[in-house]
Amino acid sequence: MVAHPCPRRVARCHPFARPLGARRRTFGRWCAFFAFFCLGSYGALAPAGPHEAKATPAALLKHQRQVSYPFEQVWPTTIRYLRVERGYDIADRDKDAGYIVFTSEDGSSTVSGSVEFLSDLDKAGRRSVTLISTTSRGPAHLPFAILDGIATKLREERGQPVKPPPPPAEDPPAEEEPGDDNTHEGGSSLTG
Secondary structure (H helix, E strand, C coil), X not given: CCCCCCXXXXXXXXXXXXXXXXXXXXXXXHHHHHHHHHHCCHHHHCCCCCXXXXXXXXXXXXXXXXXXXXXXXXXXXXXXXXXXXXXXXXXXXXXXXXXXXXXXXXXXXXXXXXXXXXXXXXXXXXXXEEEEEEECCCCCCHHHHHHHHHHHHHXXXXXXXXXXXXXXXXXXXCCCCCCCCXXXXXXXXXXX
């Protein structure tokens, strides 16, 4: 196909015509339509009555990290880190359910967030905890910084994680006596 000699000229057959030779931009338009259709707008998610739950923001900042310390060590260290070192107000906490909800004043706005705890085993077989940090707003690196700070405080206070348990020892195969299998030293069978 030969390129048009004047690509900036617009075809006059349609009022929404694009310049000749220009590509259609349907993929971007389709993505925008799909996002609006599926996610809706934040205003459409607002609660209708005073007793209904508040709508969550469309974009929460979230990060997760696994630390190789038992839950009994991670819980108090996280409380101290959030309250003392970061200066956050702890709004709610439940040790049995495994979460902490905190708030912080960031200039004129309030930043709320949470840290969730999931007890697990790491790849080496040690007891560990998966931490999930979620914040409502603020800098994009805030959930990363919170979990990195908790991991650093754990290393400072508790030292290195315990060594993984040794792998289970397998029983050595039982040795057979030489006369039981009807063979002689050459390895051939006596029966023909």
